[in-house]
Amino acid sequence: MAFDIGEFLSDITKHGVSKPSQFDVVFTRPSKFSGPPFSAEHLSFRCETAELPGRQVATTPYRIYGATHPVAYNHTNLPINLTFLCSEFLSEKVYFESWIEYIAGLTSNKPDDTPRMNAQYYDNYVADMEIHQFQMNQNTKIYSAKFIEIFPTNVLPLTLDRKLQNEVHKVQVTFAYKRWARIPHKDGGVAESDRQTPVTKAQ
Numbered sequence: 545m546a547f548d549i550g551e552f553l554s555d556i557t558k559h560g561v562s563k564p565s566q567f568d569v570v571f572t573r574p575s576k577f578s579g580p581p582f583s584a585e586h587l588s589f590r591c592e593t594a595e596l597p598g599r600q601v602a603t604t605p606y607r608i609y610g611a612t613h614p615v616a617y618n619h620t621n622l623p624i625n626l627t628f629l630c631s632e633f634l635s636e637k638v639y640f641e642s643w644i645e646y647i648a649g650l651t652s653n654k655p656d657d658t659p660r661m662n663a664q665y666y667d668n669y670v671a672d673m674e675i676h677q678f679q680m681n682q683n684t685k686i687y688s689a690k691f692i693e694i695f696p697t698n699v700l701p702l703t704l705d706r707k708l709q710n711e712v713h714k715v716q717v718t719f720a721y722k723r724w725a726r727i728p729h730k731d732g733g734v735a736e737s738d739r740q741t742p743v744t745k746a747q
Contacts, residue, residue, distance in 0.1 A: 561680070566678040566680055568678070569594050569675050569676075570676070571584045571671075572671045574669050574695070577669060579642045580635065580639050580642050582639065587636065587639075593625075593626065594624070594627075595624045595625060596677065597621070597622065597689055597691075600619060602618040602619060623718050623719060624718070624721075625717070626717050627715070628714065628716075628717065629714055630713035634702075637715045643696050648661060649661045649662035666693075669695050670693035670694060670695050671693075672690065672693070672694065673691045673719075674688060674690045674691070675691075685729055690724060690725050690727055691719070691724045692721060694719050694721035695720060695721070696718065697718050697719065699715060699717050700716040700718075
């Protein structure tokens with residue numbers, strides 16, 4: 545049928561909209577990674593942008609007779625990117641760089657030392673992370689994604705420019721992960737995990 549502005553506005557009034565600014569990120573730390581001081585709350589406050597994950601199916605061409613067509617054979621996990629507002633001493637950048645250095649076995653940051661570059665065991669450097677989307681102007685979760693066995697793969701460079709007198713540093717970090725799961729929300733947006741096994745923020 546033809547687009548009806550009245551019906552559209554009625555639908556918006558009834559169902560509302562979701563805003564990208566209403567989110568929170570819950571971080572944990574790999575069990576064997578000592579690294580710099582870690583505060584889940586600090587990283588959550590400093591996380592300026594995040595991404596709710598998507599789903600992607602891997603396909604392969606298939607043909608027995610007639611036209612070739614794609615068939616699904618697996619699913620793939622797309623990397624996610626988080627951006628952090630840097631504190632004065634760039635502690636956020638240092639933290640994620642140190643995590644990557646731990647993964648790759650860059651055990652020494654001294655300029656005169658040659659790092660051993662012995663990569664860590666997988667279980668030693670992965671952690672879990674959750675991203676929550678909230679109902680507008682309320683502390684009610686409406687969508688949550690839990691990332692299982694996540695780790696950083698890339699810390700982007702920071703630009704230095706004498707002309708940028710009124711700008712602040714923001715560091716973007718790319719993460720890979722084994723899989724992600726949507727946390728069910730029931731009873732007005734309260735997640736089942738909140739009622740049964742609350743997620744504890746690492747300190």
